[in-house]
Structures are given as structure tokens and as C-alpha cells.
Amino acid sequence: MSARVRVIGAGNLLRADDGLGVHVVQQLEALSWPAEVEVLDVGTGGLDIVHLLGDATHVCLVDAMQMGGAPGTVYEFARADVRFPAAAGQVSMHGFGLATALELGEKLGIRPELYLVGVEPECLNFAEGLSSAVQAQVDTVVQIVQHKVAAWLAQLEVPAACPRQPRAGKPDASPRQRRDAPLRAPTDGR
Amino acid sequence: MPDVNINVHHITRLEGHGNIVVNTKNGEIEELRLEIVESPRFFEAMLRGRKWDEATHITCRICGICSCGHTTASLNALENWAGIEPSSQTKKLRKLLFNGEQIQSHVLHVLYLAAPDFLGVGSVIPLIETHKEVVLIALRLKRLGNDLCCLVGGRHVHPIAAAVNGFTKLPKLADLVALRPRLEAARADLAAVVGVLQTLTLPQFERETEYVALNQTEGNGEYPWQWGDSILSSEAGLIPLEEYRSVTNEYLVDHSVAKHTKHKRDSYMVGALSRVNLHYDKLHPAAKQVAEALGLSVPTHNPFMINLAQVVETVHAVAHSLQMIDELEAAGLREEDRSVPVKAGTGIGAADVPRGILFHEYSMDETGTLTGSNLVIPTGQNLANIENDMRALVPQILDRPQEEVRHLCEMLVRAYDPCISCATHALEVDFI
Numbered sequence: 001m002s003a004r005v006r007v008i009g010a011g012n013l014l015r016a017d018d019g020l021g022v023h024v025v026q027q028l029e030a031l032s033w034p035a036e037v038e039v040l041d042v043g044t045g046g047l048d049i050v051h052l053l054g055d056a057t058h059v060c061l062v063d064a065m066q067m068g069g070a071p072g073t074v075y076e077f078a079r080a081d082v083r084f085p086a087a088a089g090q091v092s093m094h095g096f097g098l099a100t101a102l103e104l105g106e107k108l109g110i111r112p113e114l115y116l117v118g119v120e121p122e123c124l125n126f127a128e129g130l131s132s133a134v135q136a137q138v139d140t141v142v143q144i145v146q147h148k149v150a151a152w153l154a155q156l157e158v159p160a161a162c163p164r165q166p167r168a169g170k171p172d173a174s175p176r177q178r179r180d181a182p183l184r185a186p187t188d189g190r
Numbered sequence: 191m192p193d194v195n196i197n198v199h200h201i202t203r204l205e206g207h208g209n210i211v212v213n214t215k216n217g218e219i220e221e222l223r224l225e226i227v228e229s230p231r232f233f234e235a236m237l238r239g240r241k242w243d244e245a246t247h248i249t250c251r252i253c254g255i256c257s258c259g260h261t262t263a264s265l266n267a268l269e270n271w272a273g274i275e276p277s278s279q280t281k282k283l284r285k286l287l288f289n290g291e292q293i294q295s296h297v298l299h300v301l302y303l304a305a306p307d308f309l310g311v312g313s314v315i316p317l318i319e320t321h322k323e324v325v326l327i328a329l330r331l332k333r334l335g336n337d338l339c340c341l342v343g344g345r346h347v348h349p350i351a352a353a354v355n356g357f358t359k360l361p362k363l364a365d366l367v368a369l370r371p372r373l374e375a376a377r378a379d380l381a382a383v384v385g386v387l388q389t390l391t392l393p394q395f396e397r398e399t400e401y402v403a404l405n406q407t408e409g410n411g412e413y414p415w416q417w418g419d420s421i422l423s424s425e426a427g428l429i430p431l432e433e434y435r436s437v438t439n440e441y442l443v444d445h446s447v448a449k450h451t452k453h454k455r456d457s458y459m460v461g462a463l464s465r466v467n468l469h470y471d472k473l474h475p476a477a478k479q480v481a482e483a484l485g486l487s488v489p490t491h492n493p494f495m496i497n498l499a500q501v502v503e504t505v506h507a508v509a510h511s512l513q514m515i516d517e518l519e520a521a522g523l524r525e526e527d528r529s530v531p532v533k534a535g536t537g538i539g540a541a542d543v544p545r546g547i548l549f550h551e552y553s554m555d556e557t558g559t560l561t562g563s564n565l566v567i568p569t570g571q572n573l574a575n576i577e578n579d580m581r582a583l584v585p586q587i588l589d590r591p592q593e594e595v596r597h598l599c600e601m602l603v604r605a606y607d608p609c610i611s612c613a614t615h616a617l618e619v620d621f622i
Contacts, residue, residue, distance in 0.1 A: 041345065
């Protein structure tokens with residue numbers, strides 16, 4: 001069966017704190033989840049979110065969020081509580097971001113219960129790994145998502161089964177994370 | 191004749207500058223610039239010191255739209271370095287992955303980005319009211335493309351299973367075969383799209399330029415976009431792939447962080463129209479039929495026709511995917527040797543991704559560690575050509591209201607679907 005609860009991490013692993021959603025999902029993917037839950041790394045897929053909203057009843061979206069707070073500030077809220085500034089000028093496909101995807105979904109009647117979790121970024125330059133301020137919040141975000149999913153599963157009367165045992169030997173050759181290292185910026189501008 | 195002062199400032203959150211600047215005085219262009227930034231140089235620096243098998247996973251994160259395209263070019267370059275000829279099974283699966291991305295990228299560009307212009311609305315959102323069926327077709331086709339990428343590549347975006355000399359995880363044959371009815375349905379959806387496009391009028395504008403696309407001298411006559419051993423130019427004929435720098439001739443201009451390129455003329459075009467112009471004979475018959483139905487005869491020198499060429503290519507990608515699934519089903523899927531000999535050397539690979547030919551070049555030391563790389567992206571190659579188009583277009587339309595001039599310039603840029611830095615996707619949020 002397809003997932004009823006979906007956790008989506010978005011962001012660019014090559015743009016420092018923008019990669020938050022993907023870093024969080026990489027941790028969540030290592031946990032065991034009931035069949036009703038799907039955890040997805042959509043990277044910078046942007047508009048792909050629309051159809052990932054389509055067949056789920058509950059969606060938790062994890063992304064870096066620029067709201068003007070101190071770097072590392074954790075945000076969580078329901079979709080109805082916020083609005084997104086109008087989408088950027090669309091001279092390119094790349095103008096289709098998550099905000100457009102959510103608006104499009106709503107206009108098409110694709111409206112799962114949506115919860116957003118994010119962290120205020122410190123650095124969005126070309127670099128791998130998170131800044132220390134954001135890295136320090138990854139575990140918190142993972143826990144917030146786990147609690148939210150557990151609450152939804154209870155609503156859906158799915159037997160609570162979120163054992164926290166990592167699956168063994170899951171291969172993932174994604175760009176490596178540098179949890180303790182400082183931001184790795186290109187050393188050569190050209 | 192009124193003077194024109196246009197400064198379209200598209201701020202895309204951070205690094206992405208997509209600005210059009212046009213100023214004319216007494217009918218003469220004083221200033222004309224297209225400022226778009228996508229800087230592969232940062233990624234080249236990120237690659238240095240990494241292992242050969244990380245290159246694909248890093249470069250596929252450059253872009254969420256041509257992620258499979260970067261994957262394909264990267265694997266082609268790495269196999270060139272390692273001296274590997276991938277198996278027939280690997281090639282077919284990669285073609286499916288590649289087709290999936292072409293389908294989703296082209297469909298969205300034509301229907302979500304360009305169609306609102308032609309249908310007289312500002313964006314795709316109002317189209318939901320007036321042309322809901324078109325919006326839903328686009329979503330269906332996009333989902334099909336995504337599912338194809340996910341099934342073969344192991345992830346909706348940023349494929350993980352496609353590796354040098356094979357796949358780390360093979361899809362289930364039954365899952366591939368199960369896509370067949372959806373691909374058949376996509377043909378019907380595309381026929382409906384063609385019906386809508388036939389009712390639209392594209393701006394009449396022509397400027398002949400040099401067309402450049404990937405080519406296969408040792409191919410089987412397939413449309414050569416997923417792999418190639420040479421470059422085909424409408425002006426210069428065939429150039430070996432390893433001499434790609436003699437085609438791109440990258441140079442810096444003051445107003446753009448992205449380098450411009452030129453070959454035989456002062457600019458050249460890459461992308462769907464360039465490919466269709468150069469490789470029309472290799473398109474699937476169904477795609478040729480659509481080209482005819484849309485009035486696209488080659489060579490076409492109207493850049494607004496890029497939109498139609500993308501539809502033609504989408505029809506080709508759908509038909510070709512059905513063929514690949516048939517062939518994979520007949521042969522069956524099996525685990526294969528995926529060994530890779532590591533050595534010092536260089537590798538050059540290319541793929542003709544949605545926006546045009548993409549080059550990856552890597553240098554490796556004897557441990558397989560990257561010592562250098564060069565990525566040349568399609569948009570960089572198109573920038574000078576877009577500016578030249580605009581320089582030719584603007585004097586022809588100066589008698590029109592400034593708003594219309596601005597809109598046509600934007601439409602022209604949009605037709606090329608430039609790659610404004612994939613940049614960041616951090617959400618900007620305001621509380622109500």
C-alpha cells in the first residue's frame with residue numbers, strides 16, 4: 001500500500017545549511033518505520049512535492065526556513081498558520097520552488113494535513129555540511145518529526161511502531177556529511 | 191520612436207540573478223544584457239580531492255531539474271576514464287532514466303512556464319481555472335517521468351542506483367513492465383497537448399545561428415542524447431568529443447558570472463531545437479508526426495520554436511521508453527560485473543540534457559582521487575545566443591508598447607529555459 005504519512009526533506013546538499021532537510025532525512029531513513037510511513041529525500045526537486053502530497057493523508061516537510069530569526073532557531077507549524085511570499089519570477093524552471101508546489105497543490109485540491117519543520121540557516125554559500133548552529137539542531141528536528149509522525153499514526157490507529165533501531169548496512173553514497181567539521185568551502189574561487 | 195528602458199530584475203532568493211537589461215535611444219540599442227548566474231566553478235572546487243565514485247553523487251546535486259542529466263554525463267566521463275564499455279542492459283536502463291528526466295523537464299517547461307505566456311496569463315496558477323486539464327496532464331506526465339527516474343535510479347530526484355559500469359540495485363522487471371500502460375496513456379496526453387499548442391501563435395522571429403548537439407559516429411542510429419562520442423555542429427560538422435573545448439571556447443564577460451561560449455559564429459545554440467534541427471532523421475516516427483502537426487520543419491531558426499521542439503522530444507522519449515522496456519523484458523534483467531579499474535588519467539563525457547549539451551571532464555590520480563574537473567553547462571553555452579537573439583529581436587519590435595517589448599524579451603529568455611542557479615530552496619515564510 002502507498003504511504004499515508006510521508007516525511008519529505010528538501011534542500012541542496014551543496015549549499016551548506018540549505019541541505020538541512022536532506023541531512024535530517026538521512027538520519028530518519030536509518031530508522032525503522034511502519035509500512036504506512038515513507039521518508040523521502042527530494043533534494044532540490046521543488047515542484048515534485050506536488051505529487052508527493054497527492055496520495056498521503058499527512059505530510060511533514062523539513063526544510064531550511066528563512067524567517068529572520070537567529071541562525072539555528074527551530075520552527076514548527078501547521079500549513080494553515082503561515083503564508084509564503086509570492087513565488088520568485090519565473091523565467092526558469094528553477095523558479096518553481098516549494099512555495100509554488102504547495103500553492104499549486106492547494107489550488108488543485110491536494111490538501112493533506114501538512115506540518116512544516118525547519119531551522120533558520122546561517123550559511124547558504126556553496127559548501128557541504130551544516131554550520132555548527134544548524135548542525136546542533138538536527139537531533140531536535142529529528143525528534144520533532146518522530147513525535148509528529150507518532151501522533152499522526154495514533155490518529156490513524158496504526159499500531160505505534162517506531163522502534164529506534166537503525167537498519168543495518170544501509171548504503172548511501174550521497175555526498176558525505178561532515179558533522180563535526182567546519183563548513184567546507186571551496187578553497188579555490190576558480 | 192520611443193526609447194526603451196527595461197530592467198527586469200528577477201530575484202530568485204539568493205545567488206540566482208536572472209536580469210534582462212535593455213536600453214535603446216533613437217531606435218539604437220545602447221545597452222543589452224542578460225545576467226544569469228549558474229556557476230559550475232564552485233562544484234569543480236568541491237570535487238577536488240574526492241574519490242572517483244563520489245563525483246556522480248556530488249554533481250547530481252547541482253541541479254534538481256537535470257539531476258539525471260548530470261548523473262549521465264558524469265557516468266559517461268567516468269567510464270571514459272576507466273576505459274569501460276557498459277553492458278547493453280546498463281545502457282538501456284540508463285536511457286530509461288534519462289528519458290524520464292527529459293519527459294518531466296520538457297513537459298513542465300512547455301506547460302507550466304511557456305504556456306501561461308501563450309494563453310495570456312501570468313503564471314501556471316491561473317491556468318488551473320482556465321485550463322485545468324492541461325495542468326493535470328503536466329502533473330501526470332511529470333509524475334510518470336519522476337516514477338521512471340525513481341524506479342531505475344532509486345530516488346525521485348538525485349538518482350542513487352546508477353553507478354559506473356552498472357546499477358547498484360536493479361529495478362524489478364515487473365515494475366518496469368507495469369509502466370507500459372502509463373507510457374501508452376502518456377501518448378494520449380501528449381496528443382491532447384499538441385491539440386492545445388496547435389491553437390497558439392508563436393511570435394514570428396527568425397535568426398539563423400550555429401546549432402550544436404551531441405552525436406554518435408559509432409551509434410546505432412538512435413537519437414544521440416544520452417551518450418555520444420562526438421559533437422555535431424551545423425557550421426563545422428563533426429568534432430571529436432575529446433576536443434569539446436575547441437567548441438565551447440569559454441570566455442568571461444563583465445556582466446555575467448557564468449562564462450559565455452562561441453564557436454564558428456559569435457554564439458551558438460544548444461538544446462531541444464538544436465537537437466531536432468541536427469538529428470531530425472533519428473527521431474521516432476511518432477515524434478516526427480508531431481513535428482509536422484505543429485508546423486516544425488527543419489531547420490527552424492525561430493528560437494520560440496524551442497517550446498515545440500521540446501514537445502517533439504517528449505513524444506520521442508515516451509516512444510523510446512516503451513521500446514527500451516520491450517527490449518529489457520525480452521532479454522531479462524541480471525546482475526552483472528560492475529568492477530572498475532582505477533588508474534591515473536582523464537575522462538570526458540557528455541549528455542544532451544533538457545537544456546542542451548552538458549560536458550563533464552575529470553582528472554584522476556593513480557588512487558582514483560579527483561585532481562581536477564571541468565563542467566560546461568548548457569545555459570552557459572546559450573547565454574551569448576540569447577543575447578544575440580534579443581539584439582536582433584528588439585529593433586524589430588521597438589514600435590510596440592514598452593510592456594510588450596519587455597514581455598517578448600522575457601518570453602525569449604524563457605524559451606531557452608535558462609538554468610538560473612539551482613541555488614537554495616530555503617523556504618521564505620511569513621506568519622499570517
